[in-house]
Amino acid sequence: MITAALSMLPNAPDPHAGVLEISDYQGDLRLDCEVLVVGSGPGGAIVAKELAEAGRDVVLLEEGPPLGKADFVQEAGESMQRTLREGGTRAARGNPITPTMQAIALGGGSLINSAICARPPAWIFDKWRRRTGIEGITREVLDPHFDRVEACLGVAPTPVEVQGERNHRFKLGCEALGMSCEPTWRNVQNCRGSAECFTGCRNGAKKSTDVTYVAAAIRAGARVYTSVRVERVLASGRRVTGIRGRIVEPFTWTPRGKVRVDAKLVVLAAGCVGTPVILLKSGIANSSGWVGRDLRFHPGLAVMAMFPEPIEPWKGATQGYHSVDYLKEGLKFEVLWSPPSVLATRLPGCGHAYQEHLLRYDRMAPFDVICAADDSSGSVRLRRGSHHPDLHWDFAQTDFEIMQKGLGILSDICWAAGAEAILPGLNGIPEVLRSRDEAELIRTRPLEPKDTITASNHAFCTTRMAKDPADGVVDEHGRCHDVDNLFIADTGIFAASSGVNPMLLCMALADRIALGIADRW
């Protein structure tokens, strides 16, 4: 809270003060520490801060550079190339090909997500227990950790004055159907509704981990090194001894000097995709065979609601409202804004007709649905000759039928909100649907996953927690079953879908893991 307040002052201190960058390094890096944390996103930053404040000698490594307000660009192509792995082109093979974006910057995903902080309902953890036998993770156990994280980040509901007409129309549509619709709770302060969450908030309103937890970790004595790619965890028997890696140039990712860090304890939080890559390359922590298996997504689809009058959808909080009424059926409904060229993937055609659609953006609102996809899974594997992973994920037909039901509800929301047309972006469905009756095709026409443009930036379960070491990679405290002093603290440890946006749950788990390490190590 103090950091957030200070950052709002004129001539506010640099929120990245003390963070080491590539220009600070003279040749190779050789370090030693008590606790090494890999990754500065919603998992790693929390662990680094809590353990530094507990008096441990902490080093935090981050592969990406620190990016501040002056570094954010709104042009979609350059933004993605700066902030996202593989320049935003990463995708999982399968049915369908599923784009999935992971950040590469100080703050990780928290830098360029829509800042939604949502607590999963209690029954989500019943699912976790049924899947992998985990009994100690419940809402009751996690609530104090949610409280701590929310207090540190200043999480609060999106205020009405920054919602804008796009968000209001979504709310109108939900409520007209008798669906609940509430403001999203977000880790932002003084949001002005510029809708730039996905390209970086140039107002500095987003309280991502780089300006909160990382800054607090440094104040508590942690050493933070950016532009460091961890390639191998070094181990001897059941104990890790450190890591080996490379210094990498920002944006070109060209390897430069070598990195060696010796540590007494290592916490991997390189993300659901990054952590299994490190473990697979290192050949450790995988006697169960579950490292990189069971990749889970929340596949998402959007439709464009077209209104008779301009609504200027680029104004307003990126995702200001959501409806969780159908969570138990595996569906969550949202409204969003994204760079227009990204949203345009769902518009039809080319030529003058496509230009006409671009001119009508001022009357469009993208409403989206995400699906728990409990029957769908995939994998993270090494890609020969590359530090990038080979991802695979298939959308199970049972889950896709749930998604199609969700699209039908989304269509209902559009019409109830006053839309005069819907652009569904589905193969086999007319490009423009001009009435509610015509839009019933969304429900009734047999569709398959390849008829959609599906994406998922929520990814988890690739190093899942399980009671039985044969059934997962870590225990409920994030500790690897095979390795005494190796922990994982990112969304890879989820045992199943979080049902809602995963960031807050990742942070709460990381908080619990960190406090457990401080207690027992």
Next chain:
Amino acid sequence: MTHHHSTARLGSRPQALITAVADAFFPPAGPIPLSGSDAGILGYLERYLSRTEPLQRTMIRLLIAFIELGPLAFGPRRVPFTRLTQEERIRSLEGMFASRIYFRRVAFTSIRALMTMAYLANDEVALATGMVADLDPFDLREGS
């Protein structure tokens, strides 16, 4: 911070293809008067490619090659894309969009996404659509 993997320019044939595709997606004298080539799509894509890692750069070049060679298999006339008329080029792309073959639809979505990023990066185009960045759209900043 510099951000270039490669300073190599595209050869004349890829340049001609990109220009042809750009003007098929965004023809001149349309509802947005600026054509794709007038909006500087070629220059944008060259800069974009210079910042792209080698594997992705190869994939994009393969995508462009697929566009060029596609009409030989799928029409509307069995010649490379750059030898089609403007109207035929648009039909070729529309054929990809509506294809029963999933990979052709994916290729269409991918190339159009690249082209659209480039087109909307042009200030004049952005102004025409009204989508201009506003850090304080509701005038909430003190003193505004």
